[in-house]
Structures are given as structure tokens and as C-alpha cells.
Amino acid sequence: MCRSPFRFSATDGVDKLLKLNKEWAKRLDQANPGLLEANAKGQKPQILWIGCADSRSTVASLDLLPGEVFVHRNVANMVPNCDPSSQSLIQLAMEVVGVKHIIVCGHTDCKGVETTLNNARVGGSLEAWLRNLRDVRAKYKTVLEAIPSFKERAEKLAELNVIEQVWNVKTNDIVREHMAKRGVQVYGMIYDVATGLLHQVDVPEDPDVGYYAVD
Ligand SMILES: [Zn+2]
Structure with a gap:
């Protein structure tokens, strides 16, 4: 055994x-x-990691040391603009900690993503939270419904969610200011729980970015 x-x-x-x-x-x-x-x-980390709460997908995959990564994790690595927890942490990371790189990391075999792909009611606070991911699913329904395998559909939704969350971060007013002022970079990644490897998600330009510009 x-x-x-x-x-x-x-x-x-x-x-x-x-x-x-x-x-x-x-x-x-x-x-x-x-x-x-x-x-x-004190601390002067260069990286903000926004990841899923899943026990397998952790900042340990970066192989860095305590003091090097500022961390925010929640169910399915989301940063909706009305979530005070992630938004206040992003503000802290930009204005006080001064991180230079922001990583939004999803992962394979994400139960939050798989739950969203099912129509079964979850209920409670989790249902309200997953509504953000159900919105992503609905937005990309044509792409997702063309994928016959549930596993591959879940992996695609995880990737699309990372893209949407990178866009959420990049349209945050404070992040925009620090991207312009200090060259802050935002990346999307997926962690593969079966290999331990990260791969960078190709995040296209947000087609709606112009609607979030403020003078
Ligand atoms: Zn997850």
C-alpha cells in the first residue's frame, strides 16, 4: 500500500x-x-498573488520566501469591484506595500468553477459569491457550450475567469493609477494541480477598457 x-x-x-x-x-x-x-x-514584497482558496493551488508554487509575496485568496480567485475584502487589499498592495506585479491565478480541478458549470442551487453566501462566476459563464456560453467534455469546459471557464479577473484588476481605479505611475504589471496564470506547473494565460486587451477611464 x-x-x-x-x-x-x-x-x-x-x-x-x-x-x-x-x-x-x-x-x-x-x-x-x-x-x-x-x-x-518589515516587508517589501514585489508580488501580489490573487488565488483560489483550494489547498493545492498556493503561493508555494512560486518557490519564493516569506516576505516576498502579498496574498489574497478566496473561492475561485475573483475580484469583483463590489467586494470590499479584495478591493481594500488591492488598495493596500498599491498604496502602502507598493507591489510591482499582480498575479491572478486560477487552477485546474477547481470546485468553484465546476459548481458554476452545474445548475444545481448551492444556496447561502456561496451562491451569492458564485453569481460572479455564473456571470462569466453566461458571457461566454457560446464558447463553453461548444466544448463537449465537462473537464475541458471547466478548464476553459477557469481560464476565462482569470481573464475577466485580470480585467477587473486592471480597471480598478487605483491599479490604473499605479500602472501609469510605477509600471505595475498584471498577469493571469493557471496552476495545474496534477503537475505543479504554472502557465501564463494569454490575456487579450479588454474590449471595454475605455469605458472605465476616469480623468
Ligand atoms: Zn479553486
Whole structure:
């Protein structure tokens, strides 16, 4: 029988977490002399990562260190302009932290995306949140309905959602200001949970960008 690769099982408790943390902090310090000392003085990350809450698709895929990535995650990596959580974090990332690169990252096998492709009612707050993704699905229904395989349709919706969220970020008033002033860049990516690899999504120019320009 194949042994589980995971380190925390259903029978483990918080004591295990604290033990793992102690070992991790020691390894981190030994492998990166000066890192914790630098982190104690403050942070100056260059990257904002906007990702899904899924346990497999994490900022760890960038192979960077604590202090290098500012992070926001939610169900299906969305940044609707009326969401105070993501919008206030973006403002902080632009005006205070001063990140230079923003990555919106979706992933394969996303349950938020798959749920949206089904018409079954989810209910509650999750239903209200997924409405944003149902709007993306409806907008691209012709493209999506032409794909016979559910798995491939879900992967396409994940990619289209990344494109829409990149456009949402790039039409944020504060991001626009910092793109012009500091050359902030916004990218879309998809993380493949089966390979551990990221690939960059080709994000076309937003056809409606002109409607969001403000003087
Ligand atoms: Zn997901």
C-alpha cells in the first residue's frame, strides 16, 4: 500500500502543527541566513498573488520566501469591484506595500468553477459569491457550450475567469493609477494541480477598457 505523502492526518491535533512549525522555522533560518532578521524589520514584497482558496493551488508554487509575496485568496480567485475584502487589499498592495506585479491565478480541478458549470442551487453566501462566476459563464456560453467534455469546459471557464479577473484588476481605479505611475504589471496564470506547473494565460486587451477611464 502506498504511504500518504501528507504530514497532517485526521487524527493529528494542534500540538502536531506547533511541532511542525518549530522544525520549519529552524530549517527556514538555516537555509536562508538573515531572512528572519530582514522580515522582523518589515516587508517589501514585489508580488501580489490573487488565488483560489483550494489547498493545492498556493503561493508555494512560486518557490519564493516569506516576505516576498502579498496574498489574497478566496473561492475561485475573483475580484469583483463590489467586494470590499479584495478591493481594500488591492488598495493596500498599491498604496502602502507598493507591489510591482499582480498575479491572478486560477487552477485546474477547481470546485468553484465546476459548481458554476452545474445548475444545481448551492444556496447561502456561496451562491451569492458564485453569481460572479455564473456571470462569466453566461458571457461566454457560446464558447463553453461548444466544448463537449465537462473537464475541458471547466478548464476553459477557469481560464476565462482569470481573464475577466485580470480585467477587473486592471480597471480598478487605483491599479490604473499605479500602472501609469510605477509600471505595475498584471498577469493571469493557471496552476495545474496534477503537475505543479504554472502557465501564463494569454490575456487579450479588454474590449471595454475605455469605458472605465476616469480623468
Ligand atoms: Zn479553486
